[in-house]
């Protein structure tokens with residue numbers, strides 16, 4: 233990771249670069265991968281000599297492929313820039329388990345490299361982006377290893393979540409992938425690590441004397457990390473029902489954020505130092521208890537305008553998969569012992585929001601009794617902001633106190649700034665060989681260790697989630713839970 237102008241290392245060095253997007257016919261490729269690649273191309277952050285090959289089973293003409301991968305580009309994107317980007321893209325159709333198809337792919341890569349004037353002295357990188365369902369990760373990885381992998385260049389394999397279903401399946405997947413590629417060739421994407429405000433946590437904490445000074449159990453009462461979506465699983469019910477909200481969002485995105493908020497200062501900004509500190513803190517988190525958990529599942533609105541989770545045809549009518557959860561976690565180390573961490577996530581709620589709320593302890597103060605608590609609030613989405621709930625004297629003749637905010641809203645403070653999508657940031661990291669914002673296998677193992685006993689208990693005991701109406705704040709008890717279980721005091 234670099235905070236000092238290291239954003240375009242790969243571009244600067246003119247590395248001869250091939251990016252293969254497996255599953256190029258799919259949803260992620262269309263919505264995220266290609267728009268992110270285009271964004272980097274526009275910003276001149278792709279090395280000058282780059283080719284992007286889409287690979288999938290679907291037969292598509294170049295025209296069909298081009299239409300598909302640009303379907304999520306912005307209408308305002310200049311046509312000449314789009315055309316120039318498509319010049320470096322192509323599509324190869326092939327199966328995921330056929331040697332000859334992957335040998336063809338390798339030939340295509342070689343041909344492209346020659347067309348880009350490959351020289352003996354060139355630094356070369358092959359990036360294999362697996363925008364595929366996990367069921368084919370191992371088959372595709374094996375094919376890459378046997379038929380495409382080039383030991384004379386740098387190889388990087390990008391894998392999308394879900395990385396397994398529980399501790400056991402995750403270990404099996406890690407073992408299988410680890411048998412094919414070295415850990416430093418593997419980039420496990422958790423796109424929350426590419427979000428602006430998540431990346432900002434390190435800077436805030438370790439570049440400002442006053443945050444780090446109070447970043448302990450002596451001053452912090454509780455922390456809440458909240459993810460809310462105003463829509464249900466529309467169209468993704470089949471996938472979601474196998475996973476549920478805990479595996480879909482909490483075990484990965486929210487826990488990753490928690491680990492960055494809770495970790496100690498790393499020795500350096502090198503990726504292994506950062507990941508060592510994240511893993512160290514994860515190791516101290518106790519497995520979550522069922523009694524520290526609130527589960528919900530959304531039902532349709534009373535007026536029938538929005539469907540319930542089980543109204544989705546791809547969801548079994550007797551599904552007890554949670555679409556909402558709150559859990560309390562405890563970090564058992566000297567810095568955090570006694571501070572509850574509440575993570576909350578839900579679909580079909582009243583708003584779109586991802587926010588980290590750090591609530592400080594009561595002010596031990598005889599001068600001003602019964603004060604509301606200070607809070608540091610980091611809003612990750614929809615609009616990035618850092619704010620501190622601060623008590624002031626009510627302005628004017630009044631001598632009362634009032635709660636106010638020190639407010640750093642990015643859209644006001646940095647008006648011309650276009651914050652890049654997390655995927656663009658992360659693909660740039662892959663180009664630069666920077667692992668800081670990717671999940672290491674031991675981190676993943678710890679994440680599953682924390683959640684697996686709870687997930688298994690929910691499944692074996694068939695715990696039925698509480699209903700909540702689509703568009704509401706969540707199931708009964710949603711607001712009381714952080715107060716009762718974590719000592720949160722509404723401000």
Ligand code: NDP
Pocket residue numbers: 255256257258259260261263288289290328362363364365366367368392393394
């Ligand atoms: P898709 O279901 O769209 O699959 C991608 C491509 O893989 C398809 O176009 C299809 O290509 C091929 N494919 C689909 N199902 C199978 C199958 N059973 N066997 C073999 N090939 C199959 O997935 P997404 O693009 O939505 O997701 C890709 C990865 O990214 C997944 O791991 C997902 O969990 C993850 N992800 C996706 C997000 C999203 O917003 N979509 C968000 C975060 C993560 P073809 O038939 O042409 O070969």
Ligand code: BG6
Pocket residue numbers: 423461480481586613
């Ligand atoms: C994905 C989950 O990983 O993250 C989705 O599978 C969720 O269910 C999405 O909607 C949220 O990402 P973002 O960037 O829109 O907050």
